[in-house]
Amino acid sequence: MAELCDLLAEAMGHSLPVGKVVLIGDCVETSGAFVLHLLLKRCLSLDSSFVVFVALSHPFSHYDRILRKMGCNLSAQKKNGNLHFLELLDFSARSKENSVDDGFCKLYNEIRKSVEAARSKDTKASCVYIMIDDISLLEIAADGSENDVLNFLHYCSTLTSETDCSLIILNHEDVYSSEDAPRLLAHLQHLSDIEIRAAPLNTGLAADVHGQLTVINKGLLNDDRRSGRRIWNFQFKVKENSVEFFYPGSQH
Amino acid sequence: MATGGGQQARPTRPSSFSRVSSSSFSPASSSSTSTSLPPGVRIGANGAAFVSSGIPDLDRILGGGFLVRSVVMVMEDADAPHHLLLLRNFMSQGIVHGQSVLFAGPTKEPRSFLGTLPSPVVQKEGLKIKHDVSDVQDKEKGLRIAWQYKKYFGELTAVDSHNRDKKQEYSSDFDLRKPLERQLLNSQNIECISTQDAFDLSKLQNHCLTFVSKLSLKDGINSNAGRIAIQSLCAPQCGYFEKDWDMLSFIRSLRATVQSSNAVAVITFPASVLSNSISKRWQHLADTLLSVRAIPDEDKDLAKLLTGYQDMLGFLHVHKVAQFNSQVPVILDASTYSLKLQKRKSLVLERLNQAPVEGSSGVSYATSGSCSSSKGSLLDF
Numbered sequence: 001m002a003e004l005c006d007l008l009a010e011a012m013g014h015s016l017p018v019g020k021v022v023l024i025g026d027c028v029e030t031s032g033a034f035v036l037h038l039l040l041k042r043c044l045s046l047d048s049s050f051v052v053f054v055a056l057s058h059p060f061s062h063y064d065r066i067l068r069k070m071g072c073n074l075s076a077q078k079k080n081g082n083l084h085f086l087e088l089l090d091f092s093a094r095s096k097e098n099s100v101d102d103g104f105c106k107l108y109n110e111i112r113k114s115v116e117a118a119r120s121k122d123t124k125a126s127c128v129y130i131m132i133d134d135i136s137l138l139e140i141a142a143d144g145s146e147n148d149v150l151n152f153l154h155y156c157s158t159l160t161s162e163t164d165c166s167l168i169i170l171n172h173e174d175v176y177s178s179e180d181a182p183r184l185l186a187h188l189q190h191l192s193d194i195e196i197r198a199a200p201l202n203t204g205l206a207a208d209v210h211g212q213l214t215v216i217n218k219g220l221l222n223d224d225r226r227s228g229r230r231i232w233n234f235q236f237k238v239k240e241n242s243v244e245f246f247y248p249g250s251q252h
Numbered sequence: 253m254a255t256g257g258g259q260q261a262r263p264t265r266p267s268s269f270s271r272v273s274s275s276s277f278s279p280a281s282s283s284s285t286s287t288s289l290p291p292g293v294r295i296g297a298n299g300a301a302f303v304s305s306g307i308p309d310l311d312r313i314l315g316g317g318f319l320v321r322s323v324v325m326v327m328e329d330a331d332a333p334h335h336l337l338l339l340r341n342f343m344s345q346g347i348v349h350g351q352s353v354l355f356a357g358p359t360k361e362p363r364s365f366l367g368t369l370p371s372p373v374v375q376k377e378g379l380k381i382k383h384d385v386s387d388v389q390d391k392e393k394g395l396r397i398a399w400q401y402k403k404y405f406g407e408l409t410a411v412d413s414h415n416r417d418k419k420q421e422y423s424s425d426f427d428l429r430k431p432l433e434r435q436l437l438n439s440q441n442i443e444c445i446s447t448q449d450a451f452d453l454s455k456l457q458n459h460c461l462t463f464v465s466k467l468s469l470k471d472g473i474n475s476n477a478g479r480i481a482i483q484s485l486c487a488p489q490c491g492y493f494e495k496d497w498d499m500l501s502f503i504r505s506l507r508a509t510v511q512s513s514n515a516v517a518v519i520t521f522p523a524s525v526l527s528n529s530i531s532k533r534w535q536h537l538a539d540t541l542l543s544v545r546a547i548p549d550e551d552k553d554l555a556k557l558l559t560g561y562q563d564m565l566g567f568l569h570v571h572k573v574a575q576f577n578s579q580v581p582v583i584l585d586a587s588t589y590s591l592k593l594q595k596r597k598s599l600v601l602e603r604l605n606q607a608p609v610e611g612s613s614g615v616s617y618a619t620s621g622s623c624s625s626s627k628g629s630l631l632d633f
Contacts, residue, residue: 028535028571034579059511065577089508092501136533140504144497172536178528207583238580 007245008038011215011232012194016042018127019164020219021157023192025173030211032198034238036133036170037063041072044082049127050118051077052084052111056137060087069240081121084114093141093148100142104152111156115165128165130156135171135188146184157191173197193218201235208251209235290476290514292349293320294422300576303351303477303516304423306341309601311423313589314540314573315582318342318516320477322574323507325538327523328484332546334566334591335520336368337599339481341426342518344369346479348424348432352441354463354480356456358487362444365483366437370426373598427597441466447482451491453502456482460506464513478515480506485521486534496530503537539574544591559605564590568601 005014012022022039026032040063043049055063063085064074077083086107093103115128132138135149142148153169160167169188176182189195195216201209215232237244237251244251289295294302294316302317311317318324328335346353347369357365445459460480467478484490485499492498503519510517523531523543535541545567547554555561568589573582589601 028532028541031581037579062577066579069578089511090505136536137504140497140500140533143501172532175529175532175536178532205583205587210581210583240578240580 007232007234007247008035008196008213008215008243011196011217013217013219016046016127016129017166017168017194019160020166020193021160021191022166022168022194022196023188024168024170024196024198026170026198027172027174027200029200030198032170032196033133034236034243035196035198035213036131036168037066037070038243039129039168040131041067041070043127043129044072044074044077046127049129050082050084050115051129051131052086052114054086054088054107054111054130054132056088056091056141057133059089060085070242086110088141091141094143100145100148101151104142104148108152108155112159115159115163119163128163129168130159130165131168131170132156133170135169135184136175139184150184150187153188153191198236208237210238211236212248213245290351292345292351292422293477298576298578301477301514303479304345305338306343306345306424306426307338307599307601308423308425309589309599310338310568313570313584313601317423318518319539319574319576320514320516321511322516322539323503323510323537324516324518324540324542324574325534326518326520327535327541327543328520329544329546329566330522330524332544332566334544334546334568336483337428337565337591338542338544339483339518339520340369340428341599342479343481344371344426344432345424346477347436347439347442348372349477350439350441351476352443352463352467352478354443354445354459354478355483356445356447356459356481356485357483358446358448358490360446360448362446366442366444367431369432369437370428371430371432372424373427425598428593428599429597441476447485447487447490447492449491452495453492453498457502457505460509460517464509464515467514476514478513480510480515480517482517482519485519486526487522488525496526500530500533500537503534507537507539535571538572541571543569543571545569547590557606558590560590560592560602563592565593566591 009015016039024032024035040051040053043051053063060074067074074083074085078085088107091107093100093107095103098106111130115130118128135153138149138152139146156167159165169192171185171188173185176185195214195218197214197216198211199214200211212233212235217230217232234245234247235251236246289301292303294304296302296316300316301320302311303320304311304317305314326335326338343353343355343366355362355365359365443459443463445456447453447456450456463478463480467476485503486493506517506519509515519538521534523534526534547561547564547566551561558564568591570584570587570589573584575582586603588604590604592600592602594600
């Protein structure tokens with residue numbers, strides 16, 4: 001595809017991940033949401049794909065408007081059954097009858113049912129993606145219980161290996177880098193096959209370059225990559241309808 | 253469970269709450285006159301609705317004002333109460349426009365805070381200024397103004413560039429020496445709540461929900477905008493202070509509430525009393541993030557570094573600016589501004605100007621916007 005030849009696609013192996021866990025990290029200064037939007041668009045652009053989007057941060061209209069500017073109609077995809085959008089702005093895992101654990105159980109079961117339904121349809125979805133925006137809000141929904149969030153994530157990642165679907169997570173890394181024991185971050189980094197980190201430039205703000213992206217691709221069994229390269233670092237500029245990726249100094 | 257939220261442990265929302273597909277302030281296709289908008293609301297780029305922050309300079313910096321349906325957070329400085337200046341102007345602007353205001357503060361009598369709200373300045377010399385500025389603009393073409401004095405002309409043109417009428421409707425200049433008229437404060441749609449002895453945040457959360465539901469009673473058209481102002485949400489004297497996750501939960505639910513109504517929430521909080529990681533979580537929850545910093549009284553280094561140092565009250569730093577339905581980050585020319593009192597009564601924000609340096613020290617100086625100074629880490633020009 002013409003689209004999949006930019007630096008981000010190259011770093012991710014020239015194809016969208018199958019059965020992998022992708023971790024997108026960002027910070028207060030530089031938001032990584034644009035990566036999620038771009039991946040969402042690319043996933044939905046495939047011939048038969050299915051996406052479960054767990055939205056804890058923004059309502060559907062927000063994503064709809066943004067993706068529309070990028071040329072992807074989320075409402076239509078939802079109607080066609082290619083997108084299952086879970087709007088959980090005030091999701092609280094703990095409720096009067098249930099404990100946090102049960103709350104996450106229900107959420108996981110819903111995701112699993114939806115993924116399995118997609119796999120077993122007549123027009124079998126070849127690629128299934130689960131996207132979560134974002135983990136820090138899951139922690140708030142869990143009242144700070146790291147263990148429950150980790151359990152939930154572990155279940156989701158086993159789902160990826162069982163049903164060949166991919167998990168794409170947005171996480172605010174700077175929350176954990178200031179902690180003494182960043183357990184959740186360490187687990188996420190261990191679980192993930194591809195890490196994409198958005199960070200500000202060392203030199204500060206700039207109108208033409210919005211930040212830098214570091215991609216760590218841990219995929220070992222990739223035959224067509226000759227050099228076995230693992231780490232990419234390049235800069236980006238976010239536009240309304242696309243994102244430009246370029247090496248420092250080579251933006252035209 | 254596709255739309256409409258998940259399980260609710262929190263009190264259920266009132267049924268008049270309805271999901272509006274786009275900003276309910278977006279003008280009708282045929283008649284987009286300003287009269288169809290409720291008072292104090294302006295439509296900007298992308299169909300985004302803004303309300304004024306009460307400080308015209310801040311509105312300009314943020315690209316229109318505070319975005320409706322967003323949460324603005326202000327990180328306080330433990331040394332100085334400058335965040336109260338922002339809160340006061342924000343609340344006064346809402347009262348002047350007849351918008352509903354909900355205020356929560358960590359004192360026994362939050363109502364007394366209303367007595368400190370400023371009153372709008374009465375505009376008299378409007379015509380005169382207009383005349384002067386057009387002269388100046390003609391002259392400026394032939395003159396090359398030294399960079400140091402450009403800021404004075406910049407201020408004058410800014411005053412004129414606003415359409416006189418519109419400016420008085422949308423954003424007022426407030427006189428900090430004059431308190432707001434009593435009769436405005438006795439209005440029914442101003443609520444005050446104390447957070448000091450609150451054991452948990454459920455009461456405040458309920459208040460916010462009912463406040464917001466009252467805004468949308470007139471289904472869709474012309475529903476009034478609302479302002480929620482919360483002072484020092486994580487102040488140590490609040491009963492719920494130790495409960496980090498409860499506070500985060502409250503902010504998240506407030507965010508969800510505000511996102512589906514015509515309200516703006518401004519929350520100030522002393523970031524220094526929170527742990528680093530919890531403070532970062534708070535910062536991530538904000539749509540617009542500002543911080544205020546006090547200026548040390550007799551800092552000789554800063555006095556040498558900046559012009560007009562003596563008049564400055566403090567610094568305002570803009571960390572994040574909310575964007576409506578867009579993924580493009582807002583990059584400002586300058587993100588740190590100085591807070592000053594103009595004529596001892598109105599609050600203005602000015603870009604920082606580095607003072608010319610003695611020849612021998614060799615530090616290059618430039619107009620505000622980009623430079624590295626000896627205190628580069630503190631100030632971001």
